[in-house]
Amino acid sequence: MKKSHIIPIIIAFMLSSAFTKNTFAVDGLFNTEKFADHTYVGPFNISNNKTKLANSKLASNFSEMQSELDVNLIYQDIQFSLPPETVTFDIDMTLANANSGEDNPIIATVSREGLQTVLSQELPKIQFSENAIDSVAAGIEKELQTGIMPQNVNITDYVANEIPNKVVGTSEFTIDGISPALSKAIHALDKLTIEPFESFSMMELLTSTEVGPLSDEEMTLLSSTLYTAVLQTNFQIDERNISTVVSPNIQPGFEAAINQTLGLDFKFTNPNKTEFTIQAAWSAGAIRLSIEGKPFYYTYEPTIANTETYNPRTVVQYSAFVDDGQVVVSQGGKVGVEATVIRTLSVDGNIVETEDISKDFYAPVHRIEIHPLLEVDTSVTDSADNKETNNPQNDGTTTGTSNPEEMDSNASDSNATVSESGGEESNVGEVIYDKSGLPISGSGK
Numbered sequence: 001m002k003k004s005h006i007i008p009i010i011i012a013f014m015l016s017s018a019f020t021k022n023t024f025a026v027d028g029l030f031n032t033e034k035f036a037d038h039t040y041v042g043p044f045n046i047s048n049n050k051t052k053l054a055n056s057k058l059a060s061n062f063s064e065m066q067s068e069l070d071v072n073l074i075y076q077d078i079q080f081s082l083p084p085e086t087v088t089f090d091i092d093m094t095l096a097n098a099n100s101g102e103d104n105p106i107i108a109t110v111s112r113e114g115l116q117t118v119l120s121q122e123l124p125k126i127q128f129s130e131n132a133i134d135s136v137a138a139g140i141e142k143e144l145q146t147g148i149m150p151q152n153v154n155i156t157d158y159v160a161n162e163i164p165n166k167v168v169g170t171s172e173f174t175i176d177g178i179s180p181a182l183s184k185a186i187h188a189l190d191k192l193t194i195e196p197f198e199s200f201s202m203m204e205l206l207t208s209t210e211v212g213p214l215s216d217e218e219m220t221l222l223s224s225t226l227y228t229a230v231l232q233t234n235f236q237i238d239e240r241n242i243s244t245v246v247s248p249n250i251q252p253g254f255e256a257a258i259n260q261t262l263g264l265d266f267k268f269t270n271p272n273k274t275e276f277t278i279q280a281a282w283s284a285g286a287i288r289l290s291i292e293g294k295p296f297y298y299t300y301e302p303t304i305a306n307t308e309t310y311n312p313r314t315v316v317q318y319s320a321f322v323d324d325g326q327v328v329v330s331q332g333g334k335v336g337v338e339a340t341v342i343r344t345l346s347v348d349g350n351i352v353e354t355e356d357i358s359k360d361f362y363a364p365v366h367r368i369e370i371h372p373l374l375e376v377d378t379s380v381t382d383s384a385d386n387k388e389t390n391n392p393q394n395d396g397t398t399t400g401t402s403n404p405e406e407m408d409s410n411a412s413d414s415n416a417t418v419s420e421s422g423g424e425e426s427n428v429g430e431v432i433y434d435k436s437g438l439p440i441s442g443s444g445k
Helices: 003-020 023-030 051-067 091-096 112-122 130-146 156-162 180-189 202-206 216-230 378-390
Strands: 071-075 078-081 087-089 108-110 151-154 166-174 192-194 199-201 236-239 267-269 276-283 286-293 299-310 313-319 328-331 336-347 350-362 367-372 416-420
Touching (some): 051 087, 071 112, 071 130, 108 112, 112 130, 130 151, 151 156, 166 216, 180 202, 180 276, 202 216, 216 286
Parallel strands (some): 313 367
Antiparallel strands (some): 071 078, 087 108, 166 286, 192 276, 199 267, 299 336
């Protein structure tokens, strides 16, 4: 055979070998082979179809998927839709990479320029680099491989390292000094990390062995300080309680009471896909606390929208153990308070939403005074006795007295009267008691 005839034969053989290495290239040229059973591209079944027919079917499926594209981009506390025109589905590349008899991914391409435009419009405070844009686009393309809608894509999954942490919530409580146990509690809270979707229990932390015994008042103080900072985030409050009376140290509306006996706790959950760190310290006569992490889209600002006060009443009781001219104050009065807390969500100073947070009510504590028994006129004793005999329901004042232990009985006592009082706790007429529980004569005012 002549050399000039051998060369064309070798070239033809090499071309034939190259084609047989790619089954789907042969299908594209000759359309002679079919995809095997259980061959899928995303959710679309192309089993037993030749390449040309599979291409035609996917063209229809991809066109429908394009029109119904539902991709939500999520960043912390905001989500927005990805415009369908920024996504292109590549049928030829999808089929070229498909393996017969297997589940195969859909090949999609996200326009980098289009994505950058969307992100700059929706998240103007965050500067995305080219590498960040490319990472987010690649992440969207990966999520679209299944073809399942809707798709939620968390931007922070791909660019968390490029977004610097910021302080998202702060609080401060002035206090002259703290106990060693409270100092340990602040140290335990400092640099504590709240992981994505993690729930946090304040009581669990404060009752741990590394902290030591704390009073409910100390726990409530630290818990309320943290609660004030948490309200400046999008964290979900799972449990929060208040005391029965107004605390002298904590502003009504921002209390998060802890009660170990009743099991009252303060709990919250981080709903974001990023972690946050608590910073806590005591210095210069104040407990300072902050929460740091990836910045939010919204600014959260809790405020007291309304405060109402309720004056206590004065409950007057009578006892033979109180000397004439004396008034024993067995319980000082305390004003009741109702505080309404709201929170505004704003962007660049513009309020976009206002939400109700809580309406805390602290009932007033009534003032209880114990007065001496009034002298009864003996001329009317008989008639009074007759009336009492004929009318068992008579609730008039009697000369009988209660035991010393009963001097602090409630206002329903038959020897008690109630009057309105417009003031707070008063010390007028307070008496010093001896060991038997009786007032010391002459000590009243």
